Amino acid sequence: MATMRSTYHSGHGGETYGRGRQAPLRNTELCRFFQVGRCKRGGSCNFAHYQSELRPKPTLHRTKLCELFMSTGTCRFGASCNHAHGEQELRQAEAPAPDSQKRNAGVKTPAMVTVEPLFPDSPAPATGLVLADAVQDPMVQPLSWEAADAMSPDEIPVEGQLGRSDKLGKRCSNMAMKLPPSVDMRSNRVNVSLFLVDVNALNEPDGQIVVNAIFKLWWRDPRWREAMVYSMDRHCNATGCSDQDRIDLEQSIDSSLSSCFGQSYEAFVSSAKDLGQSLSEFLTVDEYIWTPIPVHLLLKTSANPRGITEFDPIVAMTVPATSDFEGLWVDNEKTFFDVTLSYDHFPFDTQLLELCIPFEYFTDPHFQTTLTGPFGSIFATDISRISTMWDGTSVISPVASKRFVESLERKGFDVNSIVVQKVQRSLATSSICIHISMTRRIGILLVRLFWPLSALLFIPFAGFFIPIDLVMPRVATGFLSFLSLQVFRTMAYALIPQHTSSLLWMDVTMFCLTVILFASVLENVLVQFLRSAVSSRSAHFLDKISRISFPSVAVLVLAVLFIMGWAQVDVAWLMTTMLCILCGWLVSCTCVMVTYLRSLHYRLIGVLIKQVSSRNFRYQKAAAMDQSELALIFQAFDTDGSGGVSAEKIIECMEARGLRFREIADEQHFKARLKQVCRSEALDLSEFCFRFTELFSYHHETPAPAELKAAPEEVEVAQEVGAAPEEVVWRAI
Template identity: 45%
Template sequence: MLRAAWYFLGAALVAAQSTRPWDSTEPFPVDTRMPPFGERASNPVKVSIRLSDLASFDEANERLAVYAVVFLEWPDQRWFNASVKLVNDICTSSGGCSTEDFQRALQWGEGWIKGIFGQTANSFFRAVRSFGENVGFVISEDVWTPIPPHLFLKTSNNPLGKTEFDPVIYMVPKNSSTFFEAVWLDRARTFFDVILSYEHFPFDQQSLDLCLNFDYFTLPAHASVSEDLVKRLAERWDSASDISSILSSKFVAGMEGQGFEVVSVDVREKVASEMGSALCINIKIQRRVSILILRFFWPLTALLFIPFAGFFIPIELVMPRVATGFISFLSLQVFRTMAYTMIPKKSSSLLWMDVTMFSVTVIMFASVLENVLAQAMRANVSSLAARYVDNLSRVTFPLVATLMLMIVFFMGGAKADAMLNFTVCLLLLSFWLLGFATAVVVYVRRLPHMLMKTLVKQIVHTDFRYASVLSMDQKELTLVFKQLDAAGLPWNKV
């Protein structure tokens, strides 16, 4: 029964209506919450951006703060049509207007439109709502504009705001239409989130996308703006840079002060996606590695080669040899901490810096072990074997260190994959250590034969009494006699 009562009540209300909305010949009232056109990317907006200065570049938090001048312009014919309709209604209700009166009325309407001006966004929206009420629009708290939310001030109602300066918005009657214009001046900062990668640090080239994200209905397009207008409105703009008219010379100098060189600037329009459109200023910057070489890599290279001096110290001087290698190895830990402190953001992936520090650590650790090996050879095998280890180290250690540095710097500058870089360095170090160990083992195995040959050569020398002879210690003599015993000479059979 209750459902039937509601049905008959609804039918009665529908029947009571004189006309249905879709049958009405009157235009549907304009709702200020809706754009002029309701299709996807159907409302064009011209966007002009000039970056006057760099405020800050927070690499750790991936945030860029700039002083920018931004211009937005978009048409909305509805407001002009509404003002013309208002003039026609006034003329009709007053018994008609002459051509002269009608033109004066249109000028009056245009003057009214020119008065729609807001030094802040809220004051502009209040003026728009007041004007909309007078021309018969459906008024609500919201007024549609293509302005991205992050270009408004950050408030509790707009948590996405990333600018410290409210736009100046106003209406302009132009060519029998109405245009809205919004201007952001470089009096305060605007923040952009960027994505950075440090795989090739410090040879990294970063791509900064400064994007303005528009809604589903908006079609953004980049438009140029005159240099005179920018200079007249901007407070920080000095002159256009040689790289692009979008960047000022002051902005480029600010990037250089942060240790980057601006490589290129490109405008990208991402249009007609389901989530909306975007206009991005893509700035490619290259880190200036020269200052890092002077401050860090040159001292690190010097530290790497210091232990090699210990190979030239006589084998008998144990403490100086150990000190040159071990103290340098301990100092490397300070450089290691400095290296990872320089990387702006922590990363769990393999970086160029990981490969470099790993290779340097292996070589310096091997130099410490070389001292241990040389002392062990002198104590247990032969002084000749110890000197052979030193002679081999004097050649191979500097050679491998130089080759390794050339590889890591070349592959870093070429932006090679960090894993490929690591594989090449690991193979180089592995083959070197394996070859070094093989050479020492072969020398020790051949040492008795070499001692015998040297001893025989000295004995059969024509001037044996005055010839310089090879001095052998007890361990070397033991090796000689063991070799004689193993050869099965006649006295072994007695």
């Protein structure tokens, strides 16, 4: 059958219906489009939609002139021809009017109009509802949900008030209730309200937050009421109902629907199946009955392992006149949400919790920040009347209570923001998500991490102030620090709720701690090696630079770690920065120490020159030096490598290095003393070491009290050579 044209010519005698089909042939055949749910003409369709509408075909014998007889004057069929052989044989073809025309007798039928959905924000039905007199009826204008809510139930247009005819039954023909009202993707609107009341638990290791929350869903599904209304229409058409009878029956329908759907979800499904059985002529009810309620919001059982709640919702058709359903979850039970947590910057982590409710691809969720429902809803819209724990709206978000924010703060987090978003997961699915941004509280971190970390880092530096000859106490401080590091490492990683294979801020911190503590132990070992193999002064010099460099680099490392961690800089960049700082520090210390050792013999000669040229040289002891240092000084004096040094070589070398006397008498006495000790012979290394005290001592009588005061620079020289301040002035034997 070809597609029917949409032309419509008014007039009773000359009505033409698609393909030139005359009015007498109306409803004499079944509509094949209606059988597959694709007929869009409704009451204007010229074909019958039900067996009850079928009419017998009228007798068309001799209702039209025979073209052959009129053109030639003869007809081969003769008297058996079905067409008239003259105007005197023409007869009028008549057929009884359809039931719908009988009911609307005397009413001029307007052109066919496909009515738009009453609520444009809500999804359109799968098959368009064709209603008569829609153009003339001002009630049938597209309404928003908000506009419909502001109207009283008597003002809201419903199918029974929109010039309803029994053609309404075309939508009620075997509707499959396992499918949504509209099978178009994301076309069935549902209003979603979600309020966070309290935090029952925050299980970071398992990535789960348990909350007490209030949910409310509001959607429309007119199919149940339409089926009952159409059943009533058929009953009234068969028995003849008055207008008052129809009103009473519709009120009875609304009352039945309210009582049927006002219960828990499990009971709702059971009642819906029972109702579907009574309307089996119009509805097809299987085990599954469609609602926009996600399976996640249903009770978690073995049959529904994806459930996140511990209770069933209350599902009710709150306003039967507009087919409004509502589902309500109160906050007296727990709701579980799986969240994804990141600990790359722990303990400076900012967590973003996503509390999402996924909806199937038939549903178009819209979030609302209130519990507002349809006009006439039996559910309370005041959250304080529903919740027993709600203590007021927080200043951060209207969807979270003060109790909820305070609970997160007690668990060690500062809540930054709470934002509700509609997330389009894919072309077919979407979710309503509450994004909670929160930062770990710094006060707790100071007690749990920062103070132990700082104490552990600075304890081994105390060994640098212990005298060099106390070997065991110095080494013990370093190794005890390593043992403390292992304890701290265990404690620090235990603070991280989830372990991951990726590089963490804590990994970089432990690496820096290990390097610095290992360097402190190595410094103690090097000090003992330098003391025994090189000189005591080199060991003292290493201690001196360690007392400055170790605390400085420790403070720098801690500052950079905390600043970059707080700024949540990428951990790879943090590790690179720490490597640069530590390598630069170690290389610098190594270069300084190597430079010092290479010039140590000249430094030792400089110490002697300062002592000899001092004003109080005649009253001082010879500088205390060990055998290795004396050997270095001997090598510096033995410029020609002969293995012996004379008084002339010593004087020449010291004058080349800047020896200058304050008084000529001291210079003459010093040179005479050297020549006297050397006895005009070159001293070898052993003799030089044996006679060192004699070479660089100036024996004199006890000085006058006014001469005992040493100059500041002389005190510095004495301290450098290892003499105590009271030894700066010495009485010769």
